[in-house]
Structure formats: structure tokens, C-alpha cells
Amino acid sequence: MDTQNPSVPPHAQARLAGNKHPNRAHRTTGGLQHDNTRHTTRFTVIGNHLAQHRELSLLAIGLGTHLQSLPKGAPADIKTLAARFPEGATRIAAALRELETHGYLRRECVRTSTGRIVTRTISCNQPAAARHPAEAPSRTTAGPQPQPQPQEACEERTPRETREQRAPRKPLPAVPRPECNVxxxxxxxxxxxxxxxxxxxxxxxxxxxxxxxxxxxxxxxxxxxxxxxxxxxxxxxxxxxxxxxxxxxxxxxxxxQLPPSPPFPFRAPAAAPPPPVRHPLRNCDGCDRAFRSPDSDTRCRDCRTDIQRAA
Structure with missing residues (x-):
């Protein structure tokens, strides 16, 4: 009789009342439901800090997820991504800038052994852990610290293209101007x-x-x-x-490609003539037929002609 049941808690636990129960939010009948099956092959672990980011656009979140799923060395330039997805180069470039701003993407220019300048695109799965050593907090324990495993993809660029990216944007070339100010x-x-x-x-x-x-x-x-x-x-x-x-x-x-000037000067199109005056309908005093006429006419054309012939 002295055997104890190890599954029984040693003390009675207080019952959580009202909306403070941790599972209260999951007992509703509506909302999102999950039908999950555990992955065993071909899957990527994505942090909720990316999947549920409050400042990134939905396109940037999806593109960041896609980049983290690519193998090392896969092409990740704008042209390749625009050919893969229907959003186009402009929207994909904007999404890459969002990821770069929030630390999920880095671009580094390196020189290869042959002297070619390439842009290395690094996808960071945990931007907070991938900070530079100067920004990392001090540690009291010695020894090497684990580093995140970035996924790299190299996009080859010529030295001239790299200099153009680093240099400030040049002003636009001059354009021809018309001779008349219309x-x-x-x-x-x-x-x-x-x-x-x-x-x-x-x-x-x-x-x-x-x-x-x-x-x-x-x-x-x-x-x-x-x-x-x-x-x-x-x-x-x-x-x-x-x-x-x-x-x-x-x-x-x-x-x-400016074409030559025409032999005659440019003239603004003339204003359209005013529409003809449309008089209101009125009944003829002679035959009671409807006709259009100014207020001075009280008879239609046929009645006026008959009066003139009779005179």
C-alpha cells in the first residue's frame, strides 16, 4: 500500500480561469487550421522572424524563403530570378533591397584568382547571429563561437560594372528641346x-x-x-x-535619333468650330406641323412660301 503513483502531481494545481488559459486561443472553431505531415527529405527550416516579419513585404518574405532553399552556388541574380518568377525584374530588385536592409541578404564584391570581380550574394537565415564581430556583444567564455551557415551564390560582373555600382549616379544626358513653347x-x-x-x-x-x-x-x-x-x-x-x-x-x-526639322514651322491644331445652333421645335401657326425655327418665325417654310406666292 506504500507504492506511489509517479504520474500524480505532488500538489494540486490551481485552475486557470477565463481567457488566461494558454490554449484558449486555439479552441475556436474558425481561423486557420493545420494539416501537417512531417518532412523527411527536401525541406528547409525557415524562422518565424522571416515568415512573420512585420516590415517586409509578402514578395520579400517569399523571395527570402526561396533564396534560403537554394543550394550553395546557385545563381541568385535579378535576371535569373525574373526568369524564374512572374513578378518581373523591377519588383524582384525591390524585394532584394528589402531583404538587404533587414539583414537577410548581403552582397560582397570579391576578386577571383583570375582577376575578375564577382558579386557574391549571401543569404542569411539569422541576421541577428550574422552580425559583424565589431557589432557582436562581448562574451565571457573563450573559444570559437558557432557561425551561421550562409547560402552563397556568385554573380559574375566585370570591373567596370562594379565601379558603376559604387560610383554616385550620374546626371541624365541632355535632351533636345522644341523651338516653340506650346x-x-x-x-x-x-x-x-x-x-x-x-x-x-x-x-x-x-x-x-x-x-x-x-x-x-x-x-x-x-x-x-x-x-x-x-x-x-x-x-x-x-x-x-x-x-x-x-x-x-x-x-x-x-x-x-532626332529627325530633321520639317520645311514648315509647327502650328498648334486649330480649335474646332463651334457646333451649329439647334433651334427648339415649335408648331406652325398655319398647318400645325412641327419645325425648328427661331422665335421670330411662326410658320414653317412651306407656309411662308405659300403666303409669298399668294401675295
């Missing part, structure tokens, strides 16, 4: 540039870029070039590797 001409040029990305998604322009390029497009329109022809000239034969800076590319093309 507001309708500049308005048509600005509308053409704002609509350009609908015909070529790689030529998405900012407000400042549009303001800089508008005089150049206006100079083309002044030379009696139709908007459709200007659009074809700006979007045709783009480089196969893409356009690094669309505004600079368009500024060079506007100046380099």
Missing part, C-alpha cells in the same frame, strides 16, 4: 512617356525622369512625327540584357 505639345509628350511602360514594361519612368525627357519627346512631335512613331522609336530594339537605367537610355536615343 503647352499642348508638352502635354502630349508627357502623356506619351507616362504610358510608355504599358507597351514596354522595362521602360518604367519616375516623375523626375518624365519631366526631364518631356522636352525631348516634344521636339520629336514638333518635327511632325506621330506619337505612335515616337513610341516605336523608343521601344524598338532594346538590348537583350535589359536596360539598367531607362531614363538615360531614352535620353540618349531621343538625342541620337
Amino acid at each position: 503647352p499642348a505639345l508638352f502635354r502630349a509628350a508627357a502623356d506619351l512617356l507616362a504610358d510608355l511602360h504599358r507597351h514596354e514594361p522595362r521602360l518604367l519612368l519616375s516623375t523626375a525622369d518624365t519631366a526631364h525627357l518631356t522636352p525631348g519627346v516634344a521636339a520629336w512631335l514638333e518635327r511632325d512625327v506621330t506619337p505612335a512613331a515616337v513610341r516605336r522609336a523608343l521601344t524598338a530594339d532594346l538590348p537583350p540584357e535589359g536596360v539598367r537605367r531607362p531614363a538615360a537610355f531614352l535620353a540618349h536615343r531621343l538625342a541620337d
Whole structure:
């Protein structure tokens, strides 16, 4: 009779009341439910600090998860990712910048044994643990500390491309200007540039870029070039590797391919003539037929003709 049951708690536990019970939030009938099966092969461990990040966009979270799942040495440049996913190069570049800002991505320029400069893209699964030694907190214990295992992917770049990335952005090239200052001409040029990305998604322009390029497009329109022809000239034969800076590319093309001036000066389109006056309907005093006439006429044309013949 002195055998004790080890499963019985030594003291009675107080019952948690109300909403303080830890499992209270999981007893609701609605909300998200999980049907999980344990992975045994081909899986990646992703921290909730990335999957549930409050500042990263959904695209950045998904792209960070994809990068952490890639093997070492896999290509991770913008061109490769844009070919893999439907979001396009612009949105993928923005998502990579988000990951880089929050420490989930690092880009380092290194020189290979052959002298080539390459950009090494490093995906960090725990940014807080991958801080530089100067930023890491002091430790009282000696010995080597464990380091996170980053997943690396190298993107080859020439030394000239690396210098262009580090150097400050150069001002846009000058564009031609029209000889006449017609507001309708500049308005048509600005509308053409704002609509350009609908015909070529790689030529998405900012407000400042549009303001800089508008005089150049206006100079083309002044030379009696139709908007459709200007659009074809700006979007045709783009480089196969893409356009690094669309505004600079368009500024060079506007100046380099400027057509000659027409033999006659540009004239703004004449204003449309006013619509004809439409008199109200009224009934003829002679035959009671409806006709349109100013207030001075009380009879239709036939009745007026009959009166004139009778006189």
C-alpha cells in the first residue's frame, strides 16, 4: 500500500480561469487550421522572424524563403530570378533591397584568382547571429563561437560594372528641346512617356525622369512625327540584357535619333468650330406641323412660301 503513483502531481494545481488559459486561443472553431505531415527529405527550416516579419513585404518574405532553399552556388541574380518568377525584374530588385536592409541578404564584391570581380550574394537565415564581430556583444567564455551557415551564390560582373555600382549616379544626358513653347505639345509628350511602360514594361519612368525627357519627346512631335512613331522609336530594339537605367537610355536615343526639322514651322491644331445652333421645335401657326425655327418665325417654310406666292 506504500507504492506511489509517479504520474500524480505532488500538489494540486490551481485552475486557470477565463481567457488566461494558454490554449484558449486555439479552441475556436474558425481561423486557420493545420494539416501537417512531417518532412523527411527536401525541406528547409525557415524562422518565424522571416515568415512573420512585420516590415517586409509578402514578395520579400517569399523571395527570402526561396533564396534560403537554394543550394550553395546557385545563381541568385535579378535576371535569373525574373526568369524564374512572374513578378518581373523591377519588383524582384525591390524585394532584394528589402531583404538587404533587414539583414537577410548581403552582397560582397570579391576578386577571383583570375582577376575578375564577382558579386557574391549571401543569404542569411539569422541576421541577428550574422552580425559583424565589431557589432557582436562581448562574451565571457573563450573559444570559437558557432557561425551561421550562409547560402552563397556568385554573380559574375566585370570591373567596370562594379565601379558603376559604387560610383554616385550620374546626371541624365541632355535632351533636345522644341523651338516653340506650346503647352499642348508638352502635354502630349508627357502623356506619351507616362504610358510608355504599358507597351514596354522595362521602360518604367519616375516623375523626375518624365519631366526631364518631356522636352525631348516634344521636339520629336514638333518635327511632325506621330506619337505612335515616337513610341516605336523608343521601344524598338532594346538590348537583350535589359536596360539598367531607362531614363538615360531614352535620353540618349531621343538625342541620337532626332529627325530633321520639317520645311514648315509647327502650328498648334486649330480649335474646332463651334457646333451649329439647334433651334427648339415649335408648331406652325398655319398647318400645325412641327419645325425648328427661331422665335421670330411662326410658320414653317412651306407656309411662308405659300403666303409669298399668294401675295
